[in-house]
Amino acid sequence: MMLSPDQTETDIGSWTQSDPETVLNDLKGGCLSDEPMDGESGKIKSLNQAPLSREEKRRRRRATAKYRSAHATRERIRVEAFNVAFAELRKLLPTLPPDKKLSKIEILRLAICYISYLNHVLDV
Template sequence: MKMMLSPDQTDPELMWTQSDPETVLNVIKVECMPEQSPLADGKQRALAPPALTREEKRRRRRATAKYRLAHATRERIRVEAFNVAFAELRKLLPTLPPDKKLSKIEILRLAICYISYLNHVLDV
């Protein structure tokens, strides 16, 4: 059983008791690095890059020009469909003058009032 040492006690086997930080780092690198197995042709295998988290993969994918272009295209199509739907709704609403330009919020509020009015007409 190994006992913990107090801060004033030192163990000569512990690497952090060495005064040179570079030596400590080199020891850590050597101890923590997996053994590289040589390939058949004598070359050593290169270390694989560290595994990326799902979020890091998503960020890298979204950073590509191809992804941004595709996303911008999808967004333009979505906004265009949204505007077409508002234009269709606008055609169904009575206003004076009939060609008056309305904002999207005005179209929605007018649609709510018109639906309420039609419900009232049906109830009478």
């Protein structure tokens, strides 16, 4: 290793005997920030940071992969239950042909008409 004229072997020796984290911290010096750093995560703590609002905490919690995955699972279950309910309602409605594919709005409209028809039959 070549030394520059202004470096001594003792300067280099102290670098090789230190752990890498100490060397990085020495190199950074005060370049990034004078604020203290959080130990393991390496995030900078702000001394004057206000506590998080309830909405901000909610946003941060919802931004996690675990939360998004759980939410997606709950949504799939909800949509599946919704589709099962429409399928059961569809089975109760008379149509020609009986196996005709209907959209959800068509199922609802047909159900309204069928209920009105049944009410009319009961009133007569």
